[in-house]
Amino acid sequence: MAQNYTSQNIQVLEELDAVRLRPGMYIGSTGSRGLHHLLWEIVDNAVDEAANNFATEVAVTLHNDGSASVWDNGRGVPVDKHPTLNISGIELIYTKLHAGGKFDHENYSYSGGLHGVGASVVNALSRWMVVESFRDWTHWRIRFETTVDPKTKKVKPGHPASELERVANTRKRGTLVRFLPDDDIFEETAFNGELVQRRLRELAYLNRGVTVRFTDERAASPHNQTKTFQYEGGIVDYVSFLNTDKTVLHDGVILLEGTRDNLMMQAAIQFTDSYTESLFSYVNNIPTAEGGTHEVGFRTALTRAFNDYARKIGALKEKDNNLSGEDYREGMTAVLSVKVVNPQFEGQTKGRLGNTEVRPMVEALTLQKLGEYLEDLRNAAVAQKIIEKSIKSAKVREAARKARDVARTKSELEAAPLVGKLSSSTGRNPRENELFIVEGDSAGGSAKQGRDRRFQAILPLRGKPLNVEKKRIDQVLANEEFRSIITALGTNIDRDFNIDSLKYHKVIILSDADQDGAHIRAILLTFFYRYMRELITEGHVYIGMPPLYLIKYGNKDIYAYDDKELTALLPKGKNYTLQRYKGLGEMNPDQLWHTTMDPASRKLTQVTIEDGTESERLITILMGDKVEPRREYISQHANFNKPDTFLNRQH
Numbered sequence: 001m002a003q004n005y006t007s008q009n010i011q012v013l014e015e016l017d018a019v020r021l022r023p024g025m026y027i028g029s030t031g032s033r034g035l036h037h038l039l040w041e042i043v044d045n046a047v048d049e050a051a052n053n054f055a056t057e058v059a060v061t062l063h064n065d066g067s068a069s070v071w072d073n074g075r076g077v078p079v080d081k082h083p084t085l086n087i088s089g090i091e092l093i094y095t096k097l098h099a100g101g102k103f104d105h106e107n108y109s110y111s112g113g114l115h116g117v118g119a120s121v122v123n124a125l126s127r128w129m130v131v132e133s134f135r136d137w138t139h140w141r142i143r144f145e146t147t148v149d150p151k152t153k154k155v156k157p158g159h160p161a162s163e164l165e166r167v168a169n170t171r172k173r174g175t176l177v178r179f180l181p182d183d184d185i186f187e188e189t190a191f192n193g194e195l196v197q198r199r200l201r202e203l204a205y206l207n208r209g210v211t212v213r214f215t216d217e218r219a220a221s222p223h224n225q226t227k228t229f230q231y232e233g234g235i236v237d238y239v240s241f242l243n244t245d246k247t248v249l250h251d252g253v254i255l256l257e258g259t260r261d262n263l264m265m266q267a268a269i270q271f272t273d274s275y276t277e278s279l280f281s282y283v284n285n286i287p288t289a290e291g292g293t294h295e296v297g298f299r300t301a302l303t304r305a306f307n308d309y310a311r312k313i314g315a316l317k318e319k320d321n322n323l324s325g326e327d328y329r330e331g332m333t334a335v336l337s338v339k340v341v342n343p344q345f346e347g348q349t350k351g352r353l354g355n356t357e358v359r360p361m362v363e364a365l366t367l368q369k370l371g372e373y374l375e376d377l378r379n380a381a382v383a384q385k386i387i388e389k390s391i392k393s394a395k396v397r398e399a400a401r402k403a404r405d406v407a408r409t410k411s412e413l414e415a416a417p418l419v420g421k422l423s424s425s426t427g428r429n430p431r432e433n434e435l436f437i438v439e440g441d442s443a444g445g446s447a448k449q450g451r452d453r454r455f456q457a458i459l460p461l462r463g464k465p466l467n468v469e470k471k472r473i474d475q476v477l478a479n480e481e482f483r484s485i486i487t488a489l490g491t492n493i494d495r496d497f498n499i500d501s502l503k504y505h506k507v508i509i510l511s512d513a514d515q516d517g518a519h520i521r522a523i524l525l526t527f528f529y530r531y532m533r534e535l536i537t538e539g540h541v542y543i544g545m546p547p548l549y550l551i552k553y554g555n556k557d558i559y560a561y562d563d564k565e566l567t568a569l570l571p572k573g574k575n576y577t578l579q580r581y582k583g584l585g586e587m588n589p590d591q592l593w594h595t596t597m598d599p600a601s602r603k604l605t606q607v608t609i610e611d612g613t614e615s616e617r618l619i620t621i622l623m624g625d626k627v628e629p630r631r632e633y634i635s636q637h638a639n640f641n642k643p644d645t646f647l648n649r650q651h
Contacts, residue, residue, distance in 0.1 A: 016095065016124035016157040023185055026121045033610070035186050036195060038125060041118030042070045042177050047203055047285050049074030050210045051339070055174065059213040060200055062191050069178035076135030077175050079164060088164050090131055090142055094123045095158055122179055123158035125186075129179040132167075139167040146182060193218065198614055201229045205241070206285050206337055208234030235268040235335040242280075242333050242613060245620045245629040246272040249331065249389060250382040256369035260361045264339035267298060267366060269332060271386055275393075275472050276530050277329040278616050281336040283343050283353050289612050290346075290537070292353025294338045297362030299325050305370040306390065315387045326495050327394040328386070338362060400474035422488050423448045423458040425504075435459060435488060435504035436544070436597070439511040439520050442585030443592075447510070450589030451597055457504060459488050464520060468527050469623035482527060493531040499538060507535060508604065510544040510596065512583040525607065526623050529615065536607050545603035546587070546596045550579040559595050561603060 019026055027034040027041075039060075049055035055074035062068050078089030085092060097120050123129045123144050133140045145161040148154070181189045193216040204212040212229045219225045231237040236253045249271040256267040281288045281295050288294070303325040310316040310323065338358065346352040374383050425433050435457045438444045444460025451458060465481040473494055476482055486493055490503040509524050511517035521543060528535050535541050547559035549566050553576040560566035570576070581587065587595070596602050609615050621629045 019124040038122045046072035057211045061215040064217045067180040071176045073174040076133040079140045126179040132176040134172040139170040141165045204229035205238035239268040258365045263361045265365045266337045269334045272331045274331045278333045290352035293359040297359040301363040301366035309374045327390045330393040425457045427455045433504045434506040436508045446592045450593035508542045541607040542604045552577045
């Protein structure tokens with residue numbers, strides 16, 4: 001370490017150098033999420049053209065060489081010289097941070113891009129980028145490259161490889177951007193085609209009438225290469241899509257839309273017979289998975305409008321208390337989309353809207369438009385159904401209140417089910433503590449013996465937990481297994497959930513690698529998703545990955561976690577024995593510790609929510625009460641023809 005700190009130690013980074021040095025500051029991570037964030041930045045710029053009525057088409061292509069391209073038929077990136085910097089507009093946008101046309105709101109009323117940061121960041125983190133502009137009857141092209149000086153080994157990111165080139169005359173208009181992510185930066189560089197397709201479909205729903213095309217050149221079948229999305233109903237069609245596999249309470253989707261002080265709002269609502277709320281919100285086409293001020297305003301107004309209406313029709317008497325927002329939102333599927341002139345997102349990846357002025361505007365618009373809908377006699381039957389369902393929900397919640405209080409206070413809940421069941425850790429630091437939720441007493445016994453009791457707690461499940469997808473909260477709280485989990489975690493659930501009370505910052509689901517084990521994992525994940533979602537979004541939920549095989553070769557024990565790994569690890573000779581574990585109970589404590597519980601050698605998969613709408617859809621399909629969608633999904637995705645070669649491998 002240098003002892004003398006002088007001005008010579010101060011390093012001045014060029015703009016794009018800074019991006020490469022700390023990419024996480026700009027795109028969140030260098031994993032899959034960060035990789036796709038590159039694509040979203042370019043897509044957002046294209047969609048901004050459409051959202052501001054300059055374009056009608058957006059096309060995204062994933063190419064065989066690993067690159068991605070985005071095209072829109074908008075105005076085309078400017079190519080004329082900047083008056084003070086004396087470089088072309090196209091070069092300025094893609095090489096300089098904080099350079100763009102979205103600051104004065106003259107060219108873009110609403111935008112989702114990073115106001116001049118996004119495009120240049122994508123260039124800085126790419127091997128190469130080619131930008132083509134079609135404007136004023138002329139086709140222009142420029143190529144940017146990231147190179148390494150062979151002598152100094154210094155990386156020069158995203159610099160022009162040539163001068164801006166006039167290619168040809170053209171009738172075409174718009175912008176085409178193609179880039180190859182840098183594998184020196186990213187842990188993986190292969191785009192997820194399904195994820196990209198879902199995001200583009202989402203954008204088509206949010207931008208009524210805009211045509212969005214997706215092409216994956218890597219797809220095995222040419223019939224699956226190109227998809228086109230275009231929805232004249234916009235977010236109304238979106239809600240209908242989200243409710244495809246649910247039983248709706250009423251026909252038709254309630255649409256609320258209006259403007260106030262340069263804010264545009266659209267909200268589409270439909271109620272189902274489910275017991276949970278599904279609200280998806282967007283700001284300038286950007287999904288706000290963590291909510292924000294627009295969601296707060298929407299929820300507040302929704303509760304007030306329904307309470308006012310319930311009192312007007314006499315469903316709530318003078319002596320009755322108002323119903324809570326949770327009561328009215330039970331079974332609600334809603335999409336909220338707002339357009340804001342100066343959105344202030346918390347975090348570079350834009351997960352939560354922070355604008356304080358948005359809340360009262362959304363609240364006022366929702367209150368006005370929903371009030372108008374409820375007052376319309378043509379909607380009286382629908383309104384009556386919603387109110388009746390909400391009153392029933394309130395009665396159920398009141399009946400569950402005592403059970404909820406029991407879960408909060410550690411009374412009989414902790415004294416009965418948890419005695420002799422939860423083996424807690426001796427450590428008192430929640431950040432270091434881990435809770436293993438283990439399938440069965442047999443595996444639980446091995447886990448208790450093999451664990452490090454200083455920071456690891458074991459909670460064995462003696463029975464299969466309830467599938468909460470179609471159960472009321474009082475039924476959930478009546479289930480012994482869930483009551484044990486709630487008390488062990490200390491957070492309570494649903495509207496009383498408090499992440500600050502979490503006793504274990506790693507919650508690890510440990511089940512057998514068979515159908516029953518998979519079902520238990522699905523049930524537990526559904527429970528966490530519906531009633532403790534913040535556990536997942538804050539990164540506290542994991543799945544333990546026990547090995548499937550034990551290879552004994554001489555005095556060596558080798559573990560394989562799947563068939564592919566087994567094939568790679570099998571000794572070439574025949575002097576070995578092979579054991580396939582049917583369940584965790586077949587492992588002794590030492591084996592379970594070494595393979596599955598020891599932080600130094602175990603394999604854990606962190607549970608995340610990459611796509612909220614897709615998560616919602618899959619839980620409805622796989623855990624809901626409609627058989628046909630589940631059968632169709634399983635038939636499409638399960639491999640029933642995989643041969644079992646275990647017996648052939650034994651020696």
